[in-house]
Amino acid sequence: MSNADKRTDVSEGSSGDEYAVGVPEGRGRDRDADGEASTIIESRDLSVWYNDNQALRSVSMEIPEKRVTAMVGPSGCGKSTYLRSINRMNDLIDAARVEGEMLFDGKNVYDDDVDPVALRRRIGMVFQQPNPFPKSIYDNVAYGLRLQDRTENLDEKVEDALRNAALWDEVKDQLDQSGLDLSGGQQQRLCIARAIAVDPEVVLMDEPASALDPVATSKIEDLIDEMAEEYTVVIVTHNMQQAARISDKTAVFLTGGELVEFDDTEKIFENPENERVEDYITGKFG
Amino acid sequence: MSNADERFGRVSRRIGKLFRAVLFASTLAGILTLAVLLVYVANDAFQPLSADPGWHLVFLLTLVVPTVATGWWCYRRSYGTLATGLLGTVMPGIAALYAGGLAALFIDVIPTLVWLSFVIALAVPAGVVVALRRTDRSIPFLAELGAVLGVTAGSLLVVPGLVQGLPTVPADWMVLVLTLGLPEAFLLGRWIEGRWGRRDGWIAGAAILFGSAVGGVLGTATGFGAIPGVALTMFAAVPTALYVTIVLRERPERRIGLLLPAVIVGGALAGELLVGALGLTGPAAWVDWGFLTSTTQSGDPRSVGIYSGIVGTILLMFVVAAIAVPAGVGAAVYLEEYAPDTTFTRIIDVNISNLAGVPSVVYGLLGLGLFVRYAGQPTGTLLVGGATLALLVFPIVIISAREAIRAVPDSARQASYGMGATRWQTVKNVVLPRAFPGILTGTILALSRAIGETAPLLVIGAAQVFGIPDSWTSTIGAMPLQLYVWASTYASPAFYTTVLAAGIVVLLTAMLSMNSIAIYVRNHYEQR
Numbered sequence: 001m002s003n004a005d006k007r008t009d010v011s012e013g014s015s016g017d018e019y020a021v022g023v024p025e026g027r028g029r030d031r032d033a034d035g036e037a038s039t040i041i042e043s044r045d046l047s048v049w050y051n052d053n054q055a056l057r058s059v060s061m062e063i064p065e066k067r068v069t070a071m072v073g074p075s076g077c078g079k080s081t082y083l084r085s086i087n088r089m090n091d092l093i094d095a096a097r098v099e100g101e102m103l104f105d106g107k108n109v110y111d112d113d114v115d116p117v118a119l120r121r122r123i124g125m126v127f128q129q130p131n132p133f134p135k136s137i138y139d140n141v142a143y144g145l146r147l148q149d150r151t152e153n154l155d156e157k158v159e160d161a162l163r164n165a166a167l168w169d170e171v172k173d174q175l176d177q178s179g180l181d182l183s184g185g186q187q188q189r190l191c192i193a194r195a196i197a198v199d200p201e202v203v204l205m206d207e208p209a210s211a212l213d214p215v216a217t218s219k220i221e222d223l224i225d226e227m228a229e230e231y232t233v234v235i236v237t238h239n240m241q242q243a244a245r246i247s248d249k250t251a252v253f254l255t256g257g258e259l260v261e262f263d264d265t266e267k268i269f270e271n272p273e274n275e276r277v278e279d280y281i282t283g284k285f286g
Numbered sequence: 287m288s289n290a291d292e293r294f295g296r297v298s299r300r301i302g303k304l305f306r307a308v309l310f311a312s313t314l315a316g317i318l319t320l321a322v323l324l325v326y327v328a329n330d331a332f333q334p335l336s337a338d339p340g341w342h343l344v345f346l347l348t349l350v351v352p353t354v355a356t357g358w359w360c361y362r363r364s365y366g367t368l369a370t371g372l373l374g375t376v377m378p379g380i381a382a383l384y385a386g387g388l389a390a391l392f393i394d395v396i397p398t399l400v401w402l403s404f405v406i407a408l409a410v411p412a413g414v415v416v417a418l419r420r421t422d423r424s425i426p427f428l429a430e431l432g433a434v435l436g437v438t439a440g441s442l443l444v445v446p447g448l449v450q451g452l453p454t455v456p457a458d459w460m461v462l463v464l465t466l467g468l469p470e471a472f473l474l475g476r477w478i479e480g481r482w483g484r485r486d487g488w489i490a491g492a493a494i495l496f497g498s499a500v501g502g503v504l505g506t507a508t509g510f511g512a513i514p515g516v517a518l519t520m521f522a523a524v525p526t527a528l529y530v531t532i533v534l535r536e537r538p539e540r541r542i543g544l545l546l547p548a549v550i551v552g553g554a555l556a557g558e559l560l561v562g563a564l565g566l567t568g569p570a571a572w573v574d575w576g577f578l579t580s581t582t583q584s585g586d587p588r589s590v591g592i593y594s595g596i597v598g599t600i601l602l603m604f605v606v607a608a609i610a611v612p613a614g615v616g617a618a619v620y621l622e623e624y625a626p627d628t629t630f631t632r633i634i635d636v637n638i639s640n641l642a643g644v645p646s647v648v649y650g651l652l653g654l655g656l657f658v659r660y661a662g663q664p665t666g667t668l669l670v671g672g673a674t675l676a677l678l679v680f681p682i683v684i685i686s687a688r689e690a691i692r693a694v695p696d697s698a699r700q701a702s703y704g705m706g707a708t709r710w711q712t713v714k715n716v717v718l719p720r721a722f723p724g725i726l727t728g729t730i731l732a733l734s735r736a737i738g739e740t741a742p743l744l745v746i747g748a749a750q751v752f753g754i755p756d757s758w759t760s761t762i763g764a765m766p767l768q769l770y771v772w773a774s775t776y777a778s779p780a781f782y783t784t785v786l787a788a789g790i791v792v793l794l795t796a797m798l799s800m801n802s803i804a805i806y807v808r809n810h811y812e813q814r
């Protein structure tokens with residue numbers, strides 16, 4: 001099951017490619033005007049417990065392919081938990097227990113025959129705190145490729161990933177230097193480069209810009225916008241403007257782990273159905 | 287003042303002050319006791335009062351005063367300068383100590399030819415591994431493992447016999463240059479290449495190889511011995527030169543600190559010359575070359591030596607490290623990275639901590655029961671002693687390795703798992719490299735604990751040693767055991783204040799050198 005096969009698989013018979021061609025430059029949300037994209041990730045009645053504490057309550061939603069989907073909501077409402085249950089990073093937490101289905105490419109990732117390691121090779125992840133390895137910039141980006149023994153044309157792939165992460169020009173002369181010597185914003189872009197170097201189908205981002213200053217944040221936002229042409233991006237953020245700027249779809253979670261509303265970003269921010277969502281977005285609580 | 291008192295009142299601190307005074311007193315009591323003890327031992331071991339007062343005066347003027355002055359001057363410049371100077375002084379000393387230990391092994395325990403034959407026997411499977419790596423990776427892992435194990439076993443059976451039967455035998459120093467100098471030149475050359483560029487790497491590699499050969503030839507020519515010559519150049523001179531080069535090239539602001547070791551060496555030489563010229567006699571120290579290299583055991587303190595204890599301890603440490611480190615680190619990795627958090631693992635957890643506190647004599651009894659009574663090994667051998675001490679330090683290695691592994695931030699693991707790494711890949715690429723300095727520190731400290739253990743060795747029957755062990759199954763001595771024998775079998779006032787003190791000094795030097803290495807490793811990597 002190689003990555004390339006899967007990707008053609010997905011686009012076959014789906015409307016994904018049509019839209020990729022016609023994507024207008026500029027803000028991600030504009031892409032939505034073109035219509036519906038096919039679903040790549042779908043959760044059905046997904047509930048997650050940490051011991052006896054329920055963090056997600058029966059969440060169902062469909063995440064479109066090659067779009068940016070934002071998740072917002074007050075602290076502790078289960079956004080990170082949802083993100084981690086997509087690529088089964090929850091498996092690493094002893095206390096976590098999952099019920100319901102999480103379909104990726106039509107297959108429940110919690111089925112017994114799914115290898116979480118193989119799954120994570122197709123779904124990349126970027127964390128809140130930039131966490132490069134204490135290795136050289138080059139080795140950081142090459143990490144995932146080496147794990148998978150995909151080392152032909154390594155130099156080229158590393159360069160591509162760094163270019164796509166808008167970091168190449170800044171680091172091309174210091175690829176041997178430690179990734180930890182970069183600034184926070186550069187480190188986060190390095191982590192993004194590391195995640196996309198293996199050419200995943202989905203990139204999950206958990207508050208990728210919350211530890212960064214406004215300039216670095218806007219670079220990351222531009223980057224996410226471009227990434228949506230090739231990848232499906234799911235991003236957790238606390239910054240409403242950011243969600244409004246970069247996402248096509250927005251999911252609003254509220255305390256208790258409920259998904260209260262999930263719709264086009266425009267709709268959520270201009271005309272939400274739910275009163276509590278409106279209150280939250282306009283900052284009346286949360 | 288009184289105004290403030292009226293407004294806020296005053297809180298009494300009498301009890302606090304008393305508490306503080308008591309704490310200070312107990313700290314002082316501990317330190318003073320130790321200091322007095324050490325002064326007593328040092329006085330007995332070195333007999334400084336037996337020297338001419340003029341001797342002391344000469345060394346005071348040529349060595350002590352300049353050293354203190356230079357040290358103070360360095361300290362005033364910056365703490366880093368002084369640290370550079372101290373490291374430049376201590377490092378060559380410790381390195382020479384260990385090089386000496388290694389030389390002792392090659393002189394008395396392992397004939398160089400035997401060593402060479404086993405190195406070649408192991409080089410064969412290593413070559414096979416490299417060759418397999420180079421070819422494409424379609425070979426299944428188990429087949430690869432089987433092939434490598436098969437080749438290793440075969441080569442260990444055949445090659446040593448072949449090599450030892452060779453008609454012409456290479457000289458000792460050639461064997462050492464080939465088996466130790468070449469890898470050292472290669473590894474350090476690679477390391478320097480990464481640091482300063484390709485050319486410097488090649489130069490350094492060639493210099494190291496050439497230097498160790500020169501050491502061997504010079505050693506033979508001067509009668510100092512070929513083996514100590516190579517060992518000292520390779521493991522003392524080369525690291526020292528490397529350190530000096532690093533300081534000169536990368537730490538110009540601290541360069542001046544190297545004055546300290548220069549002053550110390552120069553002062554010692556000058557003092558030695560002056561003392562010789564003036565005909566002043568030095569102290570009749572009990573720690574001298576004869577004491578360090580004699581294997582004689584008798585009732586005459588003048589003739590006894592600690593050499594068999596030193597060699598025994600070195601060999602024991604190799605066996606202990608070979609058994610306890612892989613097993614302990616493996617257990618730590620399993621418990622931290624693999625084991626689920628169940629009642630069972632918690633019970634294991636608690637029990638490992640308890641094991642670390644079990645009195646050492648109990649481990650001796652365990653070793654006796656396990657290896658001697660049950661496995662039928664003869665008493666008091668290298669293998670049994672090493673295995674028993676390994677049991678003793680095993681829980682300590684586990685605990686310190688677990689601490690080091692736990693200190694690896696979780697975000698690093700998450701990053702790796704998030705990239706689709708398996709557990710093994712994460713452990714290998716992320717956890718172990720990061721935990722390595724901590725594991726190393728803990729291991730050295732555990733070994734330095736094993737060095738001082740006497741009771742378990744007594745229990746398994748290693749008691750009185752006259753010679754040098756020459757196989758796994760020869761009875762073995764150890765430094766603390768030697769001290770125990772001197773203090774019991776030969777108990778007499780003449781022994782207490784003479785060789786016993788000298789032995790304590792040697793034992794403490796070994797332990798302190800290990801501890802200082804551990805502390806250095808820890809501090810060095812903490813700064814990163």
Ligand SMILES: Nc1ncnc2c1ncn2[C@@H]1O[C@H](COP(=O)(O)OP(=O)(O)OP(=O)(O)O)[C@@H](O)[C@H]1O
Nearest residue numbers: 050055073074075076077078079080081082093095
């Ligand atoms: N490792 C864990 N063990 C136990 N409980 C956890 C764990 N991680 C999260 N929880 C609980 O699950 C709930 C949801 O947490 P989650 O981290 O998903 O929230 P979040 O929406 O990401 O919050 P934030 O915006 O602060 O990051 C919280 O009540 C939290 O206490």
Ligand SMILES: [Mg+2]
Nearest residue numbers: 079080081206
């Ligand atoms: Mg979160």
